[in-house]
Amino acid sequence: MARISLLLLLGLLCGCTSPYLYEWGDYDQWLYENYKHPKDDEELYVDLTALITEYESRKKPNTKPMAPGLYAEYGFLLMRRGENAQAIKYYTKEKALWPEATVFMDSMIQTAQIADKASQKGGSK
Amino acid sequence: MKHPWWTCDRELEPQKNARIAKACFIEHVILSLCSLRSFATNGLILLAVITALLSGCVAPVQDSGYDYSAFRSAAPRSILIVPVVNNSVDIDASDYFLSAISQPVAERGYYVFPVHMVKRVMEEDGLADADMVHSADPTRLAALFGADSVLYVSVERWDAQYAVLTTTVTIEFNYVLKDGHTGNTLWETDQKIVYQPQSGGSGNIFADLIIAAVQAAATKAKPNYMPLARQANGYAVVETHHGLPAGPYRVKEYQLDQERF
Numbered sequence: 001m002a003r004i005s006l007l008l009l010l011g012l013l014c015g016c017t018s019p020y021l022y023e024w025g026d027y028d029q030w031l032y033e034n035y036k037h038p039k040d041d042e043e044l045y046v047d048l049t050a051l052i053t054e055y056e057s058r059k060k061p062n063t064k065p066m067a068p069g070l071y072a073e074y075g076f077l078l079m080r081r082g083e084n085a086q087a088i089k090y091y092t093k094e095k096a097l098w099p100e101a102t103v104f105m106d107s108m109i110q111t112a113q114i115a116d117k118a119s120q121k122g123g124s125k
Numbered sequence: 126m127k128h129p130w131w132t133c134d135r136e137l138e139p140q141k142n143a144r145i146a147k148a149c150f151i152e153h154v155i156l157s158l159c160s161l162r163s164f165a166t167n168g169l170i171l172l173a174v175i176t177a178l179l180s181g182c183v184a185p186v187q188d189s190g191y192d193y194s195a196f197r198s199a200a201p202r203s204i205l206i207v208p209v210v211n212n213s214v215d216i217d218a219s220d221y222f223l224s225a226i227s228q229p230v231a232e233r234g235y236y237v238f239p240v241h242m243v244k245r246v247m248e249e250d251g252l253a254d255a256d257m258v259h260s261a262d263p264t265r266l267a268a269l270f271g272a273d274s275v276l277y278v279s280v281e282r283w284d285a286q287y288a289v290l291t292t293t294v295t296i297e298f299n300y301v302l303k304d305g306h307t308g309n310t311l312w313e314t315d316q317k318i319v320y321q322p323q324s325g326g327s328g329n330i331f332a333d334l335i336i337a338a339v340q341a342a343a344t345k346a347k348p349n350y351m352p353l354a355r356q357a358n359g360y361a362v363v364e365t366h367h368g369l370p371a372g373p374y375r376v377k378e379y380q381l382d383q384e385r386f
Contacts, residue, residue: 020232021231021232021234021374021375022231022232024228027227027228028224028225028227028228028351028355029224029351031223031224031240031241032221032224032225032350032351034224034241035220035221035223035224036221041241044241067227067228067231068227068231068235068236068237068238068239069227069231069237069238069239069240069242070239072238072239072242073239073241073242076239076241076242076245076246098236100202100203100236100271100272100273101203101236101238101271102271103270103271104238104270104271104272
Protein backbone atom coordinates (compact mmCIF):
# COMPACT_ATOMS: atom_id res chain seq x y z
CA MET A 1 0.00 0.00 0.00
CA ALA A 2 2.85 2.36 0.91
CA ARG A 3 4.47 1.52 -2.41
CA ILE A 4 1.30 2.31 -4.30
CA SER A 5 0.88 5.69 -2.60
CA LEU A 6 4.54 6.49 -3.24
CA LEU A 7 4.00 5.71 -6.92
CA LEU A 8 0.88 7.85 -6.95
CA LEU A 9 2.79 10.69 -5.31
CA LEU A 10 5.61 10.37 -7.85
CA GLY A 11 3.04 10.27 -10.61
CA LEU A 12 1.42 13.45 -9.31
CA LEU A 13 4.78 15.20 -9.03
CA CYS A 14 5.76 14.16 -12.53
CA GLY A 15 2.34 15.35 -13.73
CA CYS A 16 3.41 18.96 -13.23
CA THR A 17 6.28 18.77 -15.70
CA SER A 18 5.33 15.72 -17.74
CA PRO A 19 5.22 16.34 -21.50
CA TYR A 20 2.34 13.87 -21.93
CA LEU A 21 -0.88 15.23 -23.34
CA TYR A 22 -3.04 12.92 -21.25
CA GLU A 23 -3.64 11.26 -17.92
CA TRP A 24 -2.52 7.64 -18.30
CA GLY A 25 -1.87 6.27 -14.84
CA ASP A 26 0.34 3.24 -15.53
CA TYR A 27 -1.96 1.92 -18.24
CA ASP A 28 0.79 0.23 -20.27
CA GLN A 29 2.30 -1.46 -17.23
CA TRP A 30 -1.16 -2.58 -16.02
CA LEU A 31 -1.94 -4.14 -19.38
CA TYR A 32 1.45 -5.81 -19.43
CA GLU A 33 0.90 -7.31 -15.97
CA ASN A 34 -2.59 -8.34 -17.02
CA TYR A 35 -1.23 -10.28 -20.01
CA LYS A 36 1.64 -11.70 -18.01
CA HIS A 37 -0.53 -13.04 -15.19
CA PRO A 38 -4.03 -13.32 -16.66
CA LYS A 39 -6.55 -13.22 -13.81
CA ASP A 40 -9.64 -12.28 -15.77
CA ASP A 41 -8.83 -8.55 -15.72
CA GLU A 42 -9.28 -8.32 -11.92
CA GLU A 43 -6.06 -6.35 -11.24
CA LEU A 44 -6.72 -4.10 -14.22
CA TYR A 45 -10.16 -3.30 -12.80
CA VAL A 46 -8.66 -2.43 -9.39
CA ASP A 47 -5.97 -0.21 -10.94
CA LEU A 48 -8.36 1.62 -13.27
CA THR A 49 -10.85 2.16 -10.41
CA ALA A 50 -8.08 3.73 -8.32
CA LEU A 51 -6.94 5.99 -11.16
CA ILE A 52 -10.42 7.16 -12.16
CA THR A 53 -11.60 7.67 -8.56
CA GLU A 54 -8.52 9.73 -7.79
CA TYR A 55 -8.82 11.67 -11.08
CA GLU A 56 -12.47 12.51 -10.51
CA SER A 57 -11.84 13.67 -6.95
CA ARG A 58 -9.22 16.22 -8.02
CA LYS A 59 -10.16 19.81 -7.36
CA LYS A 60 -7.67 21.41 -9.75
CA PRO A 61 -9.52 22.41 -12.89
CA ASN A 62 -6.45 22.33 -15.13
CA THR A 63 -5.90 18.57 -15.00
CA LYS A 64 -5.07 16.84 -18.24
CA PRO A 65 -7.81 15.02 -20.13
CA MET A 66 -8.16 11.32 -19.42
CA ALA A 67 -6.20 9.40 -22.09
CA PRO A 68 -8.09 8.08 -25.12
CA GLY A 69 -9.70 4.73 -24.41
CA LEU A 70 -9.36 4.65 -20.62
CA TYR A 71 -12.99 5.47 -19.78
CA ALA A 72 -14.07 2.92 -22.37
CA GLU A 73 -11.77 0.22 -20.93
CA TYR A 74 -13.22 0.92 -17.49
CA GLY A 75 -16.78 0.84 -18.79
CA PHE A 76 -16.14 -2.50 -20.44
CA LEU A 77 -14.72 -4.02 -17.24
CA LEU A 78 -17.79 -2.72 -15.36
CA MET A 79 -20.07 -4.26 -17.98
CA ARG A 80 -18.37 -7.62 -17.63
CA ARG A 81 -19.03 -7.43 -13.89
CA GLY A 82 -22.72 -6.88 -14.58
CA GLU A 83 -22.65 -3.19 -13.63
CA ASN A 84 -24.36 -2.08 -16.83
CA ALA A 85 -25.67 1.31 -15.67
CA GLN A 86 -22.18 2.30 -14.51
CA ALA A 87 -20.74 0.97 -17.78
CA ILE A 88 -23.07 3.24 -19.76
CA LYS A 89 -21.91 6.20 -17.67
CA TYR A 90 -18.27 5.65 -18.66
CA TYR A 91 -19.04 4.85 -22.30
CA THR A 92 -20.88 8.18 -22.40
CA LYS A 93 -17.86 9.94 -20.88
CA GLU A 94 -15.56 8.42 -23.49
CA LYS A 95 -17.87 9.57 -26.27
CA ALA A 96 -18.14 13.10 -24.85
CA LEU A 97 -14.37 13.43 -24.56
CA TRP A 98 -13.54 11.73 -27.88
CA PRO A 99 -16.13 12.14 -30.65
CA GLU A 100 -14.09 9.67 -32.76
CA ALA A 101 -15.38 6.93 -30.43
CA THR A 102 -19.07 7.67 -31.08
CA VAL A 103 -19.88 4.69 -33.34
CA PHE A 104 -18.16 2.18 -31.06
CA MET A 105 -19.53 3.65 -27.82
CA ASP A 106 -23.08 3.87 -29.18
CA SER A 107 -23.07 0.18 -30.03
CA MET A 108 -21.60 -0.68 -26.60
CA ILE A 109 -24.21 1.49 -24.85
CA GLN A 110 -26.92 -0.34 -26.76
CA THR A 111 -25.47 -3.71 -25.73
CA ALA A 112 -25.25 -2.58 -22.10
CA GLN A 113 -28.86 -1.33 -22.16
CA ILE A 114 -30.11 -4.68 -23.46
CA ALA A 115 -28.07 -6.53 -20.81
CA ASP A 116 -29.37 -4.18 -18.12
CA LYS A 117 -33.01 -4.78 -19.09
CA ALA A 118 -32.44 -8.53 -19.23
CA SER A 119 -30.89 -8.56 -15.76
CA GLN A 120 -33.74 -6.45 -14.34
CA LYS A 121 -36.28 -8.88 -15.78
CA GLY A 122 -34.29 -11.79 -14.38
CA GLY A 123 -34.19 -10.08 -10.98
CA SER A 124 -37.97 -9.48 -10.82
CA LYS A 125 -38.82 -13.11 -11.56
CA MET B 126 9.96 8.88 -14.09
CA LYS B 127 9.40 7.26 -17.44
CA HIS B 128 11.34 8.84 -20.28
CA PRO B 129 8.93 9.95 -22.99
CA TRP B 130 10.73 8.56 -26.02
CA TRP B 131 8.10 9.68 -28.45
CA THR B 132 8.32 13.32 -27.46
CA CYS B 133 12.00 13.78 -28.16
CA ASP B 134 13.06 15.21 -31.50
CA ARG B 135 16.09 13.04 -32.07
CA GLU B 136 16.89 12.88 -35.73
CA LEU B 137 18.04 9.30 -36.03
CA GLU B 138 18.45 9.06 -39.79
CA PRO B 139 20.81 12.00 -40.37
CA GLN B 140 23.02 10.61 -37.60
CA LYS B 141 23.15 7.27 -39.34
CA ASN B 142 23.93 8.95 -42.65
CA ALA B 143 26.69 11.02 -41.11
CA ARG B 144 28.28 7.85 -39.79
CA ILE B 145 28.07 6.15 -43.19
CA ALA B 146 29.48 9.23 -44.87
CA LYS B 147 32.42 9.35 -42.47
CA ALA B 148 33.29 5.68 -43.02
CA CYS B 149 32.98 6.24 -46.74
CA PHE B 150 35.33 9.21 -46.62
CA ILE B 151 38.08 7.33 -44.76
CA GLU B 152 37.81 4.36 -47.12
CA HIS B 153 38.19 6.59 -50.17
CA VAL B 154 41.16 8.49 -48.74
CA ILE B 155 42.99 5.19 -48.23
CA LEU B 156 41.98 3.92 -51.66
CA SER B 157 43.00 7.11 -53.38
CA LEU B 158 46.42 7.13 -51.69
CA CYS B 159 47.09 3.57 -52.89
CA SER B 160 45.87 4.30 -56.40
CA LEU B 161 47.87 7.52 -56.75
CA ARG B 162 51.15 5.66 -56.31
CA SER B 163 50.55 3.03 -59.00
CA PHE B 164 48.71 5.18 -61.54
CA ALA B 165 50.73 8.36 -61.28
CA THR B 166 50.59 8.84 -65.05
CA ASN B 167 46.86 9.26 -65.11
CA GLY B 168 47.16 11.72 -62.28
CA LEU B 169 44.74 14.35 -63.49
CA ILE B 170 41.92 12.03 -64.52
CA LEU B 171 42.32 10.04 -61.33
CA LEU B 172 42.27 13.16 -59.22
CA ALA B 173 39.04 14.23 -60.89
CA VAL B 174 37.50 10.80 -60.26
CA ILE B 175 38.59 10.81 -56.64
CA THR B 176 37.26 14.30 -56.11
CA ALA B 177 33.94 13.24 -57.58
CA LEU B 178 33.84 10.15 -55.36
CA LEU B 179 34.80 12.11 -52.28
CA SER B 180 32.30 14.86 -52.82
CA GLY B 181 29.63 12.26 -53.53
CA CYS B 182 30.42 10.55 -50.27
CA VAL B 183 30.83 13.46 -47.94
CA ALA B 184 27.76 15.39 -49.02
CA PRO B 185 25.01 14.31 -46.62
CA VAL B 186 22.95 11.56 -48.21
CA GLN B 187 19.47 12.97 -48.57
CA ASP B 188 17.01 10.50 -47.06
CA SER B 189 13.80 10.93 -49.00
CA GLY B 190 12.02 8.76 -46.41
CA TYR B 191 8.46 7.58 -46.59
CA ASP B 192 6.01 9.01 -49.11
CA TYR B 193 3.28 10.56 -46.98
CA SER B 194 1.00 11.72 -49.81
CA ALA B 195 -1.63 8.99 -49.22
CA PHE B 196 -1.44 9.60 -45.49
CA ARG B 197 -1.78 13.37 -45.85
CA SER B 198 -4.79 13.15 -48.12
CA ALA B 199 -6.58 10.61 -45.89
CA ALA B 200 -5.70 12.59 -42.71
CA PRO B 201 -6.99 9.98 -40.21
CA ARG B 202 -8.15 11.20 -36.79
CA SER B 203 -8.58 7.81 -35.16
CA ILE B 204 -6.52 4.61 -35.16
CA LEU B 205 -7.79 1.13 -34.35
CA ILE B 206 -4.85 -0.93 -33.10
CA VAL B 207 -5.66 -4.59 -33.60
CA PRO B 208 -3.98 -7.45 -31.69
CA VAL B 209 -0.33 -7.90 -32.56
CA VAL B 210 0.84 -10.81 -34.68
CA ASN B 211 3.82 -12.62 -33.27
CA ASN B 212 6.44 -14.22 -35.51
CA SER B 213 9.14 -14.24 -32.85
CA VAL B 214 10.40 -17.05 -30.66
CA ASP B 215 9.10 -15.49 -27.48
CA ILE B 216 5.50 -16.66 -27.59
CA ASP B 217 4.24 -13.99 -25.18
CA ALA B 218 5.73 -11.10 -27.07
CA SER B 219 2.64 -10.05 -28.99
CA ASP B 220 0.55 -9.14 -25.95
CA TYR B 221 3.48 -7.37 -24.30
CA PHE B 222 3.76 -5.34 -27.44
CA LEU B 223 0.06 -4.49 -27.46
CA SER B 224 0.48 -3.05 -23.95
CA ALA B 225 3.14 -0.62 -25.08
CA ILE B 226 1.70 0.71 -28.33
CA SER B 227 -1.38 2.79 -27.36
CA GLN B 228 0.42 5.48 -25.43
CA PRO B 229 3.06 6.46 -28.03
CA VAL B 230 0.49 6.49 -30.86
CA ALA B 231 -2.10 8.45 -28.85
CA GLU B 232 0.53 10.94 -27.73
CA ARG B 233 1.26 11.62 -31.41
CA GLY B 234 -2.20 13.20 -31.40
CA TYR B 235 -4.64 10.50 -32.53
CA TYR B 236 -7.67 8.95 -30.94
CA VAL B 237 -6.59 5.39 -30.19
CA PHE B 238 -9.33 2.86 -29.53
CA PRO B 239 -9.05 1.01 -26.19
CA VAL B 240 -6.72 -1.85 -27.19
CA HIS B 241 -7.67 -4.28 -24.45
CA MET B 242 -11.40 -3.76 -24.91
CA VAL B 243 -11.05 -4.09 -28.69
CA LYS B 244 -9.14 -7.35 -28.19
CA ARG B 245 -11.84 -8.71 -25.86
CA VAL B 246 -14.72 -7.60 -28.13
CA MET B 247 -13.02 -9.28 -31.08
CA GLU B 248 -12.51 -12.46 -29.06
CA GLU B 249 -16.23 -12.49 -28.23
CA ASP B 250 -17.01 -12.04 -31.93
CA GLY B 251 -14.91 -15.05 -32.87
CA LEU B 252 -11.81 -13.07 -33.86
CA ALA B 253 -9.54 -14.39 -31.12
CA ASP B 254 -6.66 -15.14 -33.46
CA ALA B 255 -4.44 -12.17 -34.31
CA ASP B 256 -3.42 -13.72 -37.66
CA MET B 257 -7.09 -13.97 -38.59
CA VAL B 258 -7.65 -10.31 -37.67
CA HIS B 259 -4.64 -9.24 -39.75
CA SER B 260 -5.94 -11.07 -42.82
CA ALA B 261 -9.49 -9.69 -42.44
CA ASP B 262 -10.75 -6.84 -44.62
CA PRO B 263 -9.56 -3.58 -42.96
CA THR B 264 -12.63 -1.65 -44.14
CA ARG B 265 -14.97 -4.12 -42.42
CA LEU B 266 -12.95 -3.97 -39.19
CA ALA B 267 -12.88 -0.18 -39.30
CA ALA B 268 -16.64 -0.01 -39.94
CA LEU B 269 -17.33 -2.18 -36.85
CA PHE B 270 -15.61 0.37 -34.63
CA GLY B 271 -16.10 3.53 -36.67
CA ALA B 272 -12.34 3.91 -37.10
CA ASP B 273 -10.61 6.08 -39.72
CA SER B 274 -7.63 3.73 -39.92
CA VAL B 275 -6.36 0.36 -38.71
CA LEU B 276 -2.84 -0.23 -37.37
CA TYR B 277 -1.32 -3.68 -37.83
CA VAL B 278 1.77 -4.46 -35.83
CA SER B 279 3.81 -7.62 -36.10
CA VAL B 280 6.74 -8.69 -33.98
CA GLU B 281 9.27 -10.32 -36.28
CA ARG B 282 11.96 -10.89 -33.69
CA TRP B 283 12.30 -10.48 -29.97
CA ASP B 284 15.36 -12.31 -28.70
CA ALA B 285 17.08 -11.71 -25.43
CA GLN B 286 20.44 -13.40 -24.96
CA TYR B 287 21.73 -13.02 -21.50
CA ALA B 288 25.47 -13.04 -20.83
CA VAL B 289 27.48 -11.46 -18.04
CA LEU B 290 29.43 -9.07 -20.25
CA THR B 291 27.56 -8.71 -23.51
CA THR B 292 23.83 -9.03 -23.11
CA THR B 293 22.14 -8.70 -26.49
CA VAL B 294 18.51 -8.00 -27.22
CA THR B 295 17.33 -8.01 -30.82
CA ILE B 296 13.96 -6.53 -31.66
CA GLU B 297 12.44 -6.42 -35.11
CA PHE B 298 8.94 -5.27 -35.87
CA ASN B 299 6.73 -4.02 -38.63
CA TYR B 300 3.92 -1.43 -38.58
CA VAL B 301 1.31 -0.97 -41.30
CA LEU B 302 -1.48 1.62 -41.14
CA LYS B 303 -4.41 1.05 -43.48
CA ASP B 304 -7.20 3.40 -44.48
CA GLY B 305 -10.48 2.39 -42.84
CA HIS B 306 -12.54 3.54 -45.82
CA THR B 307 -10.48 2.33 -48.80
CA GLY B 308 -8.15 -0.28 -47.29
CA ASN B 309 -5.14 1.45 -48.87
CA THR B 310 -1.84 1.53 -47.01
CA LEU B 311 -1.30 4.98 -45.49
CA TRP B 312 1.95 4.42 -43.63
CA GLU B 313 4.35 1.64 -42.91
CA THR B 314 7.69 1.21 -41.27
CA ASP B 315 10.12 -1.53 -40.29
CA GLN B 316 12.28 -1.32 -37.21
CA LYS B 317 15.20 -3.51 -36.28
CA ILE B 318 17.14 -2.63 -33.20
CA VAL B 319 20.02 -4.60 -31.75
CA TYR B 320 20.84 -3.59 -28.21
CA GLN B 321 24.28 -4.62 -27.07
CA PRO B 322 25.33 -2.14 -24.43
CA GLN B 323 28.63 -2.35 -22.60
CA SER B 324 28.02 -3.20 -18.98
CA GLY B 325 28.87 -0.63 -16.36
CA GLY B 326 27.65 2.94 -16.11
CA SER B 327 28.77 5.39 -18.76
CA GLY B 328 27.81 8.54 -16.92
CA ASN B 329 25.43 9.40 -19.75
CA ILE B 330 21.86 9.19 -18.43
CA PHE B 331 20.41 8.26 -21.81
CA ALA B 332 22.92 5.43 -22.38
CA ASP B 333 22.51 4.16 -18.81
CA LEU B 334 18.73 4.05 -19.20
CA ILE B 335 19.14 1.82 -22.24
CA ILE B 336 21.59 -0.44 -20.41
CA ALA B 337 19.11 -0.80 -17.56
CA ALA B 338 16.27 -1.49 -20.00
CA VAL B 339 18.25 -4.14 -21.88
CA GLN B 340 19.33 -5.82 -18.67
CA ALA B 341 15.73 -5.83 -17.46
CA ALA B 342 14.58 -7.44 -20.71
CA ALA B 343 17.31 -10.06 -20.65
CA THR B 344 17.11 -11.08 -17.00
CA LYS B 345 16.52 -14.83 -17.04
CA ALA B 346 14.40 -15.13 -13.93
CA LYS B 347 12.05 -12.18 -14.36
CA PRO B 348 12.41 -10.46 -17.70
CA ASN B 349 10.69 -7.10 -18.10
CA TYR B 350 10.08 -6.29 -21.76
CA MET B 351 8.17 -3.09 -21.16
CA PRO B 352 11.01 -0.52 -21.13
CA LEU B 353 12.38 -1.74 -24.47
CA ALA B 354 8.93 -2.16 -26.00
CA ARG B 355 8.06 1.41 -25.01
CA GLN B 356 11.30 2.70 -26.44
CA ALA B 357 10.99 0.77 -29.69
CA ASN B 358 7.44 1.97 -30.32
CA GLY B 359 8.42 5.48 -29.34
CA TYR B 360 11.20 5.54 -31.94
CA ALA B 361 8.99 4.05 -34.62
CA VAL B 362 6.41 6.84 -34.34
CA VAL B 363 8.74 9.84 -33.98
CA GLU B 364 11.57 8.92 -36.34
CA THR B 365 12.09 11.73 -38.86
CA HIS B 366 10.93 10.84 -42.41
CA HIS B 367 9.69 7.43 -41.23
CA GLY B 368 7.46 8.03 -38.20
CA LEU B 369 3.85 9.01 -37.81
CA PRO B 370 3.06 12.67 -38.56
CA ALA B 371 1.38 14.61 -35.75
CA GLY B 372 -2.35 13.95 -35.41
CA PRO B 373 -5.22 16.40 -34.83
CA TYR B 374 -4.76 16.40 -31.05
CA ARG B 375 -1.18 17.65 -31.40
CA VAL B 376 -2.64 21.02 -32.26
CA LYS B 377 0.62 22.95 -32.63
CA GLU B 378 2.15 20.49 -35.10
CA TYR B 379 -0.89 19.10 -36.90
CA GLN B 380 -0.41 19.47 -40.66
CA LEU B 381 2.56 21.76 -40.02
CA ASP B 382 5.25 19.08 -39.80
CA GLN B 383 5.87 18.43 -43.52
CA GLU B 384 9.57 19.19 -42.95
CA ARG B 385 9.90 16.12 -40.77
CA PHE B 386 7.42 13.76 -42.41
